[in-house]
Amino acid sequence: MKVLKDILYKVPIESVKGSTAVDLKSIHFDSRLVSRQDAFVAIRGTAADGHLYIDAAISQGAEVIVCEKFPSELAPGITYVQVKDTREALAIMASNYYDRPSSNLKLVGVTGTNGKTTVSSLLYQLFKALGYKVGLISTVTIKVDEKEFSTKLTTPDSLTINAYLKMMNEVGVEFCFMEVSSHGIAQHRTLGLDFKAGIFTNLSQDHLDYHNSFAEYRDVKKRFFDQLSKDAFAITNIDDKNGRYMLQNTKSKTYGYGVKNLTDYKVKILEESFSGLKLNINGNEVWSRFIGDFNAYNLLAVYATADLLGVEKLENLKILSQLKPVEGRYQHHISETGIHVIVDYAHTPDALKNVLQTTNEIRTRNEELITVVGCGGDRDKTKRPLMGKIAGNLSSKVIFTSDNPRTEDPEEIIRDIEKGVEPQDVFKTLHITSRKQAIKTACSLAQKGDIILIAGKGHETYQEVHGVRSDFDDLKIVKDLLAQFNK
Numbered sequence: 024m025k026v027l028k029d030i031l032y033k034v035p036i037e038s039v040k041g042s043t044a045v046d047l048k049s050i051h052f053d054s055r056l057v058s059r060q061d062a063f064v065a066i067r068g069t070a071a072d073g074h075l076y077i078d079a080a081i082s083q084g085a086e087v088i089v090c091e092k093f094p095s096e097l098a099p100g101i102t103y104v105q106v107k108d109t110r111e112a113l114a115i116m117a118s119n120y121y122d123r124p125s126s127n128l129k130l131v132g133v134t135g136t137n138g139k140t141t142v143s144s145l146l147y148q149l150f151k152a153l154g155y156k157v158g159l160i161s162t163v164t165i166k167v168d169e170k171e172f173s174t175k176l177t178t179p180d181s182l183t184i185n186a187y188l189k190m191m192n193e194v195g196v197e198f199c200f201m202e203v204s205s206h207g208i209a210q211h212r213t214l215g216l217d218f219k220a221g222i223f224t225n226l227s228q229d230h231l232d233y234h235n236s237f238a239e240y241r242d243v244k245k246r247f248f249d250q251l252s253k254d255a256f257a258i259t260n261i262d263d264k265n266g267r268y269m270l271q272n273t274k275s276k277t278y279g280y281g282v283k284n285l286t287d288y289k290v291k292i293l294e295e296s297f298s299g300l301k302l303n304i305n306g307n308e309v310w311s312r313f314i315g316d317f318n319a320y321n322l323l324a325v326y327a328t329a330d331l332l333g334v335e336k337l338e339n340l341k342i343l344s345q346l347k348p349v350e351g352r353y354q355h356h357i358s359e360t361g362i363h364v365i366v367d368y369a370h371t372p373d374a375l376k377n378v379l380q381t382t383n384e385i386r387t388r389n390e391e392l393i394t395v396v397g398c399g400g401d402r403d404k405t406k407r408p409l410m411g412k413i414a415g416n417l418s419s420k421v422i423f424t425s426d427n428p429r430t431e432d433p434e435e436i437i438r439d440i441e442k443g444v445e446p447q448d449v450f451k452t453l454h455i456t457s458r459k460q461a462i463k464t465a466c467s468l469a470q471k472g473d474i475i476l477i478a479g480k481g482h483e484t485y486q487e488v489h490g491v492r493s494d495f496d497d498l499k500i501v502k503d504l505l506a507q508f509n510k
């Protein structure tokens with residue numbers, strides 16, 4: 024039980040009707056979850072307006088309503104709190120309700136278009152290897168030290184984040200690494216969290232269905248750094264066009280990392296192959312099992328963050344060389360007969376380009392590079408033709424297929440992708456709507472030494488059609504098919 028007055032500490036309140044001395048069991052922003060003695064926070068969302076569910080919440084037992092506009096009729100015995108922004112209020116209330124758990128551990132946020140899961144998961148691995156208790160909030164999984172929880176969003180809502188941070192406090196977690204998505208920042212899911220550090224990976228096109236323009240998307244990401252305190256540090260990819268811009272107004276201490284420009288943390292790629300990368304980081308050579316230039320940036324961001332968190336340099340490099348790739352991120356498999364398979368989560372034009380370029384650099388002979396790719400439904404449509412063009416340019420064969428069509432017609436999505444394919448590449452492309460059939464075709468086309476890249480779904484183990492998720496695991500399916508074909 025918590026008293027409403029304490030939960031409202033530091034929430035900018037416009038007006039209150041009723042008493043704030045009431046005891047509360049819990050807080051909810053979904054009326055369907057409310058029960059007796061709870062507070063309901065009404066949120067104006069993208070699909071619905073929580074204000075329309077205030078009565079429903081009260082009939083479920085809500086005793087406190089936090090809203091932006093009072094309903095025309097107020098129910099007796101209920102406390103109404105009016106605030107300017109209920110998402111902001113929810114974040115502050117969530118932190119208060121769970122006793123400000125972010126200030127009891129070192130919380131590090133990772134933002135950027137690509138690389139967030141990779142960097143945060145590797146930092147989790149590194150600090151675990153050092154013997155600490157560690158937390159992780161990522162697209163793939165949430166970990167409270169060794170205990171694992173499933174997740175649907177990259178950055179959960181503020182109540183969920185604070186609930187997990189509280190669990191981390193209870194088991195003595197010292198460091199927590201979390202992904203901070205642009206939706207998360209825009210919807211104040213991370214507001215009020217006491218970040219010790221912020222990492223910027225890179226910025227390229229994504230989510231233009233949600234943000235009105237690239238500039239707006241960029242500025243939402245920047246807001247995360249603007250909100251860091253002067254006791255925190257921020258580290259940025261100095262080679263990215265927007266790297267310096269991100270830190271322009273932060274109060275935190277700032278550092279840079281990069282390959283091309285002189286800065287605090289520098290990496291040189293000495294060798295790369297399917298077995299890994301040989302790097303020189305700030306003058307020291309290190310081998311890693313990671314593939315791809317983009318992973319040199321990810322590893323450097325990990326090294327720099329660990330260094331700034333006080334990890335001894337040689338120990339840092341030693342563990343860096345032992346880190347294991349993250350599920351569905353350039354996951355490499357080689358079949359009995361020597362066909363290479365890469366399952367990767369590239370779902371943006373930039374990620375797809377990086378992955379294909381890297382794979383082309385590693386290709387030593389005249390092997391074919393067969394790409395299977397699609398684009399998600401109900402997401403940024405403008406990235407579709409861009410991904411079509413890139414896949415056509417950089418592969419020997421491409422099979423366009425479905426990737427979580429959600430409420431859209433999968434044929435229509437594939438046609439949008441195909442619009443971007445350049446005339447000289449059209450002959451390389453096939454259009455196979457069933458993802459399983461597309462992977463099967465790639466397997467039947469592939470010969471010894473060829474590379475099949477299956478992009479877009481990475482770790483996902485489902486295909487989402489009209490709100491229903493059916494089992495679908497790219498890696499499992501491709502392995503089974505190759506075995507069936509004796510390949």
Ligand SMILES: CC(=O)N[C@H]1[C@@H](OP(=O)(O)OP(=O)(O)OC[C@H]2O[C@@H](n3ccc(=O)[nH]c3=O)[C@H](O)[C@@H]2O)O[C@H](CO)[C@@H](O)[C@@H]1O[C@H](C)C(=O)N[C@@H](C)C(=O)N[C@H](CCC(=O)O)C(=O)O
Nearest residue numbers: 052053054066068069070071073076176177178180204206
């Ligand atoms: C566009 C978006 O971000 N939507 C997320 C958001 O929904 P929303 O706040 O807009 O809510 P809404 O559905 O419009 O409903 C408004 C309010 O009415 C309430 N309601 C609704 C019905 C009812 O009967 N009673 C009731 O109280 C809802 O609980 C909500 O509070 O908040 C919800 C609760 O936290 C999320 O589940 C939902 O994620 C949807 C499923 C989603 O797909 N989100 C994706 C796009 C997303 O957030 N992705 C990012 C980025 C990933 C990346 O960078 O790769 C992520 O961080 O995962």
Ligand SMILES: Nc1ncnc2c1ncn2[C@@H]1O[C@H](COP(=O)(O)OP(=O)(O)OP(=O)(O)O)[C@@H](O)[C@H]1O
Nearest residue numbers: 136137138139140141162177317352367368369374
């Ligand atoms: N530093 C990087 N620069 C560019 N592309 C990258 C980088 N790191 C990873 N990628 C590519 O982006 C894909 C997604 O990587 P990752 O899951 O780490 O990113 P993310 O930012 O967490 O994505 P999401 O926004 O979906 O959570 C990878 O599978 C790879 O293709």
Ligand SMILES: N[C@H](CCC[C@H](N)C(=O)O)C(=O)O
Nearest residue numbers: 370398399402426427479480
């Ligand atoms: N977190 C990203 C992932 C997209 C992955 C792709 N498989 C898709 O479903 O579009 C999003 O929600 O936009």
Ligand SMILES: [Mg+2]
Nearest residue numbers: 139140162177
């Ligand atoms: Mg992620």
